[in-house]
Amino acid sequence: MSTLDWFVLFGTLLFIVSYGVWKTRGSHNIEGYLLGDKSMPWWTIGLSIMATQASAITFLSTPGQAYQDGMRFVQFYFGLPLAMIILSVFVVPIYYRLRVYTAYEYLENRFDLKTRTLAAFLFLVQRGLAAGITIYAPAIILSTILGWPLGYTNLIIGVLVIIYTVSGGTKAVSQTQKQQMAVMMGGMLIAFIVILNLLPEKVGFTEALSVAGSMDRMNVVSFDMEFDDRYNIWSGLLGGFFLAMSYFGTDQSQVQRYLGGKSVKESRLGLIFNGLLKVPMQFFILLIGLMVFVFYQYEKPPVFFNxxxxxxxxxxxxxxxxxxxxxxxxxxxxxxxxxxxxxxxxxxxxxxxxxxxxxxxxxxxxxxxxxxxxxxxxxxxxxEGKDTDYIFIHFVTNYLPKGLVGLLLAVIFSAAMSSTAGELNALGSTTTVDLYKRSIKKNGSDKHYLIMSKVLTFLWGCIAIGVAMVASLFENLIQAVNLLGSLFYGTILGIFLAGFFIKHIKGNAIFVAAIIGEAVVFGFYFFSEIGFLWYNLIGCGTVILAALILQMTGNQVKN
Structure with a gap:
């Protein structure tokens, strides 16, 4: 890389970290630290939600996914807008009415302590592992490209995130994510323009789409009903809907983003904003990968991108x-x-x-x-015998002009930091509120819980770095993260949906049903070939059905 690229890369990262620390200095109470004093407007909420979800894996793997498999991955998000509407109408008012710090507090009010603890535990396991992957995934690629030791790259990403997340809490995360989203989308837009300019003179955008279509890469929608197919319109609408419901409605890394809104209206608008922009954003990132694919039809690609x-x-x-x-x-x-x-x-x-x-x-x-x-x-x-995650970064480092290489690397670092910050913030909050404050030290002062939130956020940051240090690559990084979520989200969503809509189900029934649901999901994972998006529907459906049966049989026994 050129000196200019290094300057752009580190200048961008240092500005984001410094801005986050300065803008949110002086969080003196637990509400300010965990909920940002409930002062965030809808556009900050919406951008923060998008930035938390859009990890570095999105910008590394998604273009490679389009290069290898075409546009059909966008179907994964088709169920998301509907999920945002339902959450805005039914779930957001419940959280605001109960004045909760975490989503799992609701479960004790509705069911009992053991159900709250189980859901919080499932979240901590899933999100703790995911936080490590969101650090490791870009680190292993960036270390290869930049010639850095992998361990140092993990540490750089992890430490930068820990600095401002521990310092300013939720407000720091949300404030920095606005800057990170600007860097991410601005950088990708510039990359898209550069790719089009690098195509042969007689190949414009329309001709490029024709070339991609001639090689079966314009497969945006598939109506084939195949359960072992990861990406078709049915798995996207059904499996994607349940995944989005669980992720945005019950995952504290997302719930915490909109719990800090000024009002129910602001939080609703933030979710709707995400629902309107998420599918176009993913389509655009896939389209960039498609243009990289077309570029390499005229410019000979390497036989292996790593x-x-x-x-x-x-x-x-x-x-x-x-x-x-x-x-x-x-x-x-x-x-x-x-x-x-x-x-x-x-x-x-x-x-x-x-x-x-x-x-x-x-x-x-x-x-x-x-x-x-x-x-x-x-x-x-x-x-790793698959090089999908190296396709886009190979193009960036070999064909973009000086300065833009540093900017695109800053995009990837920023995405890693934004997603990891949201995860660490949520992990610290959940551990503090749902485990430490509820079951370990119930009568501490506000200052004590503020200090413990910072300590636990720091410890989760260290754990995430540790997971990153020992992780190994999956076939495709974006699939790895979504698979990990699908293993747990369906069960958690089933618990919440039963709480929201089926009033006669009680704590004992839902607790046992959740354990059964998780066992069924892992059974499908180990012993079937069904696409992982269906795990969300299977887990959720199993929990609700089992809870209904257990509640009914339990009542009959009592009678």
């Missing part, structure tokens, strides 16, 4: 095999490139034939890349 891993294979006993695959890759690319030139001037009759040949060439290319991935895995089991 260059550090490729260099290790080149210096190993697999070098000869790699050379053979490289030659095959080059020949296939030259043939595919010639077909693209034909496609650009072909008539309607010829274009169908050429499209079939392009798809075949693309399949051959991906097969060669897959074989290279197997060489990587064969060389070192700790190396």
């Amino acid at each position: 260059q550090a891993a490729l260099e290790e294979v080149s210096g190993s006993s697999y070098a000869d095999s790699l050379q053979v695959l490289n030659r095959q890759f080059d020949e296939n690319f030259a043939e595919k490139r010639a077909l693209l030139d034909e496609f650009a001037v072909a008539g309607e009759e010829e274009s169908g034939r050429i499209r079939e040949q392009l798809v075949q060439k693309m399949e051959t290319q991906e097969n060669i890349r897959s074989q290279v991935g197997k060489l990587v895995e064969g060389l070192d089991k700790d190396l």
Whole structure:
């Protein structure tokens, strides 16, 4: 990287951290620290919600997802707008009426202490692991690109987040997330414009979409009803709806964002703002990945985007095999490139034939890349054979002009920091309010709980860094985070929905039902091939059905 890139990168990060510490200095009570004095307007709430969800994984993995699999991942978010409306109408007023610090306080009022503790525990396990992944995921890629040791990169991200999150609490998180969202979306918009300018002179945006469509990448909506398909309109509307309901309605990292609103109206507007913009934002990020895909149809891509891993294979006993695959890759690319030139001037009759040949060439290319991935895995089991998460960052570091490389790296760091800050803030709040204050020290002073909130937030930050230090990559980082959420969110949502809408279910029934629901979800995870988005519906449905049966049979026994 150039000196200018380093200046842009560290200047942006230091400004965000300093701004967060300065803007929120002097949180003197627990309400100010955990809820930001309930002073945040709707646009701050909306941006904070989006920034907490939009981790670095979003900006690293989503473009790569589009490159490999097309646009269909956007269906994952189709259920989100409806979830925002339902939460705004039914859930937000309940939280405000009860004046809770965390979502799980409601469960004790509705059921009992053990149900509250169980839900808080499930959240802490899931979100504690996720916080480590949101640090580790960008760190392992950034360390490869920048040539830094992985441990140092984990520490840099984690420590920067801890500084302002511990210092200013919820208000610091929300204030810095506004700046981070500006950096993230501004940087991605600039990247999109640069990509279009890098395409061949006769390939405009419309022609680029045509090229992507000819290779089956414009698959925005799929109506196929296949339960083992992760992304179709049914899994998006149903599974995505239940995931969004649970994430935004019961996950403290999101609930805490809108509990700090000035009023019910402000919190509702913040959620609706997120519902209106989230799908277009994800579509745009996928579209950037699609344009990177088109760019690499004219500019020869590497046979494997993780260059550090490729260099290790080149210096190993697999070098000869790699050379053979490289030659095959080059020949296939030259043939595919010639077909693209034909496609650009072909008539309607010829274009169908050429499209079939392009798809075949693309399949051959991906097969060669897959074989290279197997060489990587064969060389070192700790190396990842999938390079999806390196596609966009490879483009950024090799084709963007000086200054913009630093800006795009700042986008990724900012996204990691914004998401992790929201998670640490929620982990500290939940541990303080739902476990420490409720079951360990019930009669402490306001100052005592303020200090403990900061201490516990700091400890969760250290735990997240520790998880990042020992983590290993999944097939795709954005899928890993969503899978982790889907394993727990359905059960938690089932508890809350029973509390909100089924008044005759009591504490003992819902507690046992939650344990059954979690067991069923893990059973599907280990023993079936069903797409993970369905876990949210399965977990939620199992909890509610089991609770109804247990409550009914329990009443009959008593009678």
